[in-house]
Amino acid sequence: MKHTLIILMSLVILGLISCQKGENKDYKAGDSELIEAIINAADKQVVEFNSLPEDAQSTLNSKYFDSDVDIALIAPKLGYEVELFTISGSKAGEQKQVYFALDGRMLMSYYNKGDGDKGDGSDKQRCFEFIYPVTYVLPDGTEVTIDSKDDEEGWNEIKNWYINHPDVAQKPQLQFPVDIKFKDGTIKTISSNKQLRRVFRMCNNDKSRCFHFIYPVTYILPDGTEVIIDSKDDVEGWTEIKDWYINHPDVAQKPAIKFPVDIKFKGEIKTLENEMQLRRVRKACKGVDRCFRLVYPVTFMMLDGTLIEVISNDDEGWAPVKAWYDAHPDVAAKPELQFPVDIKWKDGTIQTINSQEEMILAKEDCNPDHD
Numbered sequence: 001m002k003h004t005l006i007i008l009m010s011l012v013i014l015g016l017i018s019c020q021k022g023e024n025k026d027y028k029a030g031d032s033e034l035i036e037a038i039i040n041a042a043d044k045q046v047v048e049f050n051s052l053p054e055d056a057q058s059t060l061n062s063k064y065f066d067s068d069v070d071i072a073l074i075a076p077k078l079g080y081e082v083e084l085f086t087i088s089g090s091k092a093g094e095q096k097q098v099y100f101a102l103d104g105r106m107l108m109s110y111y112n113k114g115d116g117d118k119g120d121g122s123d124k125q126r127c128f129e130f131i132y133p134v135t136y137v138l139p140d141g142t143e144v145t146i147d148s149k150d151d152e153e154g155w156n157e158i159k160n161w162y163i164n165h166p167d168v169a170q171k172p173q174l175q176f177p178v179d180i181k182f183k184d185g186t187i188k189t190i191s192s193n194k195q196l197r198r199v200f201r202m203c204n205n206d207k208s209r210c211f212h213f214i215y216p217v218t219y220i221l222p223d224g225t226e227v228i229i230d231s232k233d234d235v236e237g238w239t240e241i242k243d244w245y246i247n248h249p250d251v252a253q254k255p256a257i258k259f260p261v262d263i264k265f266k267g268e269i270k271t272l273e274n275e276m277q278l279r280r281v282r283k284a285c286k287g288v289d290r291c292f293r294l295v296y297p298v299t300f301m302m303l304d305g306t307l308i309e310v311i312s313n314d315d316e317g318w319a320p321v322k323a324w325y326d327a328h329p330d331v332a333a334k335p336e337l338q339f340p341v342d343i344k345w346k347d348g349t350i351q352t353i354n355s356q357e358e359m360i361l362a363k364e365d366c367n368p369d370h371d
Contacts, residue, residue, distance in 0.1 A: 031107045034079060035099045038107075041075035048072070052080060053104025060084075063106075064098070065162045065171065079107065128199065131179040131187065136172040139165070143175075186239060188246055195249045199242075211265040211281055218258035222251055226258065256334065259325075274325045275334055276318055292362060295342035295350065300335035303328070307338070 038044075049057065049069050060069060060082065067084040074080050080100040099107040135145045138161050146154040158172055177191045180199065190196050215231045221244050229237040241255055260273050265281060272278050297311045302324050311317045321335060340354045343362060353359050 034101065035107050038075045038078050038081050038099055041078055044073040044075045044081065046071060047074045047080075052082070053100065053102070055104030056080060056082070056100040056106070057104075059100075059104075059106050060098075065159075067096075068171065078102070128180045128182045131181055134178050135175040137175060138172055139168050139170045144172075182239075182242075188243075190246075192249065195246060199246065211263045214262040214264060214269065217261055219255040220258055221255050222248075222253045227255075259329075274322060276322065292343045292345045292351075295344050298341050299338040301338055302335050308335070 049060075049072055052060075052072055060067075064084055067086045070083045070085050072080060072082045079102055081097055082100070083097050086096070101107055129149070132148045132151075133145050135143055136158060137143050138158065140161075142161070144154055144157050162168065174193070174196070176193070177189050179187055179189050181187050188199075190199065213232075215229060215234075217229050219227045219229065219241060221227065221241065225244070227237055227240050229241075245251065257275070257278065259275070260271050261278075262269055262271050263281065264270075270281075272281070294313070296313060296317065297309050299307055299309050300321060301307055302321075306324065308320045308324060310321060337356075337359070339356070339359075340352050341359075343351050343353055345351065351362070353362060
């Protein structure tokens with residue numbers, strides 16, 4: 001009888017363990033803590049998609065077939081943070097982060113980020129929605145029309161196609177033009193994937209977590225137009241900037257901040273006098289290293305045609321540029337880098353860049369998942 005009781009108790013315990021594992025078979029103790037450590041890591045570095053572990057790549061190509069990788073980061077000795085933009089499905093327009101261990105296992109978590117979706121540790125935020133119906137073209141040419149964000153039959157047809165074609169990494173292609181609706185109710189017609197990527201960039205424009213601008217702040221658009229933003233919730237001002245870029249999809253130059261500006265950085269108020277100081281703050285916040293660096297000395301042409309040589313990437317090297325901006329407080333335009341220049345990639349390779357076009361290509365090579 002005693003042995004029978006022990007056997008029955010063992011079966012009950014095994015059954016409980018089995019049920020617990022069945023509730024979330026991917027969850028492992030400590031994943032939440034590891035995710036938090038990756039989020040807070042100060043030494044994260046950009047990595048290429050192909051540098052991610054094979055298991056992570058497989059997960060991104062299968063579970064997140066409806067999303068594009070915007071940037072992938074590694075937190076040394078911890079794991080990976082991958083930022084995604086959802087390009088199709090009922091959650092199109094959403095941006096989220098997913099996390100992986102160093103071996104490529106997707107990190108799972110029970111904590112809730114506020115969107116009601118527990119389980120994968122994603123940090124999700126949506127800034128626009130498609131106005132339905134929309135049509136997607138699958139890699140084999142099949143067209144699937146989605147009548148609404150709740151069109152389960154249509155979404156399942158796309159999902160099942162990828163389940164049946166696990167080796168296909170190509171994303172479904174959205175048929176343009178499409179109409180989208182922003183959070184503020186604005187409706188815009190998007191005519192190309194390039195314009196859609198521009199919208200994603202505008203959605204993701206303010207990502208600073210450790211500093212905030214003290215408003216009002218003035219932005220200078222590439223055509224010289226000045227837009228004053230009175231607060232972070234100034235819908236009219238932000239919409240003016242957003243609309244300008246949507247209407248100029250071929251313009252890659254970002255709006256320039258008119259200096260000086262005040263920011264709140266780690267609890268303190270700081271005044272920034274130029275773009276270089278702002279870049280240093282952003283770099284300190286992100287803890288992200290570039291995949292290549294300029295080989296100094298390099299020469300910049302200022303707005304008045306003055307040529308200034310920067311001998312090193314430190315305060316002393318940039319002092320002549322800072323002095324020029326101090327003497328021209330009304331100028332917000334960035335200095336123009338003079339080519340050719342040499343860049344040094346992370347693997348130590350030196351490459352000569354002969355034009356702005358070649359520099360843009362080099363930057364795109366840092367993250368080949370960008371269009």
